[in-house]
Amino acid sequence: xxxxxxxxxxxxxxxxxxxxxxxxxxxxxxxxxxxxxxxxxxxxxxxxxxxxxxxxxxxxxxxxxxxxxxxxxxxxxxxxxxxxxxxxxxxxxxxxxxxxxxxxxxxxxxxxxxxxxxxxxxxxxxxxxxxxxxxxxxxxxxxxxxxxxxxxxxxxx
Amino acid sequence: xxxxxxxxxxxxxxxxxxxxxxxxxxxxxxxxxxxxxxxxxxxxxxxxxxxxxxxxxxxxxxxxxxxxxxxxxxxxxxxxxxxxxxxxxxxxxxxxxxxxxxxxxxxxxxxxxxxxxxxxxxxxxxxxxxxxxxxxxxxxxxxxxxxxxxxxxxxxxxxxxxxxxxxxxxxxxxxxxxxxxxxxxxxxxxxxxxxxxxxxxxxxxxxxxxxxxxxxxxxxxxxxxxxxxxxxxxxxxxxxxxxxxxxxxxxxxxxxxxxxxxxxxxxxxxxxxxxxxxxxxx
Numbered sequence: 001x002x003x004x005x006x007x008x009x010x011x012x013x014x015x016x017x018x019x020x021x022x023x024x025x026x027x028x029x030x031x032x033x034x035x036x037x038x039x040x041x042x043x044x045x046x047x048x049x050x051x052x053x054x055x056x057x058x059x060x061x062x063x064x065x066x067x068x069x070x071x072x073x074x075x076x077x078x079x080x081x082x083x084x085x086x087x088x089x090x091x092x093x094x095x096x097x098x099x100x101x102x103x104x105x106x107x108x109x110x111x112x113x114x115x116x117x118x119x120x121x122x123x124x125x126x127x128x129x130x131x132x133x134x135x136x137x138x139x140x141x142x143x144x145x146x147x148x149x150x151x152x153x154x155x156x157x
Numbered sequence: 158x159x160x161x162x163x164x165x166x167x168x169x170x171x172x173x174x175x176x177x178x179x180x181x182x183x184x185x186x187x188x189x190x191x192x193x194x195x196x197x198x199x200x201x202x203x204x205x206x207x208x209x210x211x212x213x214x215x216x217x218x219x220x221x222x223x224x225x226x227x228x229x230x231x232x233x234x235x236x237x238x239x240x241x242x243x244x245x246x247x248x249x250x251x252x253x254x255x256x257x258x259x260x261x262x263x264x265x266x267x268x269x270x271x272x273x274x275x276x277x278x279x280x281x282x283x284x285x286x287x288x289x290x291x292x293x294x295x296x297x298x299x300x301x302x303x304x305x306x307x308x309x310x311x312x313x314x315x316x317x318x319x320x321x322x323x324x325x326x327x328x329x330x331x332x333x334x335x336x337x338x339x340x341x342x343x344x345x346x347x348x349x350x351x352x353x354x355x356x357x358x359x360x361x362x363x364x365x366x367x368x369x370x371x372x373x374x375x376x377x378x379x380x381x382x383x384x385x386x387x388x389x390x391x392x393x394x395x396x397x398x399x400x401x402x403x404x405x406x407x408x409x410x411x412x413x414x415x416x417x418x419x420x421x422x423x424x425x426x427x428x429x430x431x432x433x434x435x436x437x438x439x
Contacts, residue, residue, distance in 0.1 A: 056383035065390035072395070 001156060008149060012081070012101070015142035016074050018135050019108065023067040026054070027130035028115060029123050035130060036123065037115075038064055059118040066111035067136070073104035074143060081150065094150040101147030108140045175246045259283045259366035263356050266372045269346050270379060276331060277371055278340040279356035283363045289314070290361045293332065293339030297324070299352040308354075309341050323349065346375050 028037035033044045037060065042051040054060055077100035084094050115133065260282040269275040279293065292312040298305035308319040309328055316330035327345060332338040339358055343350070350373060357368035 053383060056381055058381060058386050061381075061384065061386035062390060065387040068387070069391055069394050072391075 008146070008153070009081075011142065011146045011149070012074075012078055015101075015139050015146055016071070016078065018139035018142065019067070019071050019074055019104075022108075022132045022135040022139060023071060025132050028133045028136075029119065029127050030130035031124075031127035034127070036127070037119070037130075038067065038132070055122055057122065059114060059121070063111045063115045066107045066114070070104045070107035070111065070139075070143075073100050073107065077101040077104060077147075077150075085155075088155045090155055092155050094153055094155070098147045098150030098153075101143055101150055105140050105143030105147060108136055108143060112136045112140065171246065175243075179243075179247065257284045257363075259358065259360055259363045261356055261358050261366055261369040263354075263369040263371040266374065268374050268376060268379060271346060271348065271375055271377050273346055274342055274344045275346060275373065276340055276342050277354055277356070277373075278338070279332070279358065279369070280338050280340075281358040281360065281366070283337075283360045285360055285363045287335060287337055288361050291334050291337075292359045293334070294357050295328075295339075295341055296355045296357070297322075297352055298355070299349070302352075305353075305355065311339060346373075348375055351375055 023038070026037060026039045026042070027035045029035065035042050037054055039054055040051045041054055042049060044050075077097050080100060081094060081097040084092075084097055088094070112133065115136075261279065262281065263277065263279045267275060267277065277295070279295070290313070292310070294307060294311070295309035296305040296307045306322050308322060308324045309330065310317045311330065311332075311334060314334075318328040318330065319325050324343065327343055329342040329344070330340075331342045332340040337358075337360075339356060353370050353372050355368045355370045358366070
């Protein structure tokens with residue numbers, strides 16, 4: 001029982017950490033000498049490393065908002081899990097926790113999809129997707145699975 | 158730059174007050190000294206009749222000065238302090254009135270849409286009254302160029318606009334020189350109008366000042382500021398969450414109250430029936 005609990009919490013925290021890294025580190029697009037999105041665009045020129053704030057287009061702002069919302073909902077779901085662990089009656093399901101975690105995963109998915117579809121508008125063809133983008137896509141199934149486990153899980157003893 | 162307006166008023170007030178006070182006290186002192194000279198004893202009644210505060214203060218001061226101990230022992234702190242304060246105020250007050258420079262205000266940066274009109278405002282601050290010979294002049298320097306051309310000049314009550322340069326027939330004077338406003342209106346903006354506009358105002362005899370510049374940026378469509386949409390989306394979603402939580406607890410509260418009131422009425426009915434039966438029995 002304790003092992004199960006620990007495993008679930010670890011899964012949740014892993015998803016949360018991936019979300020944090022994906023949102024904070026600005027490497028959704030990376031080229032040979034430059035990295036760009038979500039917050040700053042940095043280039044390495046002859047003069048050195050130089051960073052500008054990311055373009056203020058509507059789609060980038062939407063992706064920023066969705067990533068931040070997913071972090072908020074995942075944190076809330078962790079909090080709710082600990083709350084419900086102590087207040088739920090025997091045999092009850094962690095519906096609220098599961099709902100918040102599934103919502104968080106949906107937000108990450110929407111953010112990643114919007115970025116995938118819209119980024120060709122401002123990213124040149126030669127640049128590839130960076131590791132923050134990949135981490136966002138990895139965080140999505142983790143969060144989804146974690147949410148589903150919470151919904152199915154029943155409280156014992 | 159100099160002292161700000163209200164501070165300057167206070168300073169002037171102090172100056173005037175001190176000068177008056179000093180003049181009065183000088184007059185009183187002269188009067189007393191004169192009346193103490195034997196041939197001028199006739200002056201003493203009118204001099205002493207002025208029982209003003211200044212007179213009393215001077216009395217005390219002069220009596221203190223005449224006392225031999227005044228010159229031997231250190232003087233009373235109050236008298237010394239007052240003397241010191243007077244001296245410093247007098248010295249500092251007789252500072253010649255500085256001529257402050259004229260300060261010109263324009264915006265810092267202006268954004269405009271292609272084809273629209275824009276009003277570039279320019280006003281100035283000067284310690285002198287607005288003279289009739291006040292002049293405003295606007296010059297324009299395109300982005301990336303080092304030369305500036307003059308596009309507007311107001312002098313002698315008449316405004317002269319550009320009639321040869323890039324702004325011919327597009328500049329209009331919309332300012333009010335009487336109110337120190339030298340704003341111009343530029344119509345039908347184009348991408349070539351990107352650049353720096355400098356306003357220079359002179360208010361004779363106050364002519365020393367630094368011209369102020371405003372940068373004009375012309376856009377096809379006005380860009381959205383970074384973070385507006387982000388904030389909006391986050392705010393809306395969190396707001397909905399809070400609303401759902403509130404509504405949920407409200408419904409629970411209302412349902413609980415309804416259940417409570419129903420149970421109370423049922424309990425009440427049972428009690429009534431019980432009492433009726435008892436009454437009938439009796």
